[in-house]
Amino acid sequence: MALRQLISFNRIPFSSTPSHLLPGLANFSSKSTPYIVKVGIPEFLNGVGKGVETHVEKLESEIGDIQKLLVTRTLKLKKLGIPCKHRKLILKFAHKYRVGLWRPRAQPVKL
16 A cells, blocks of 8 residues: 555656645745854854853864864864763764754754
8 A cells, every 4th residue: 555655656746746735745944044154163162052162262272263173073172171971062063064954043042
């Protein structure tokens, strides 16, 4: 039964079918979330949150700019005295930022 549905779904041309009738396709909104135009180390760490923003001064003085932070390895962060959980968060979000999957918001999320 599922195979028949899959085969019949593949025969439908996408251009002639409205997107609300195609199951499984996301509806995209024209609204975009507010992003910061210039992202520096403070904005990046504040966007990550979870206590990582306490290391802003240390990272700005030792690393300098956001481009160097994005390619910094864990050993360098460890030598700066950043705890393991914070290093993992910084490296995880740096990878997401490089790939383009995440950017810090202009307004912090209030809980």
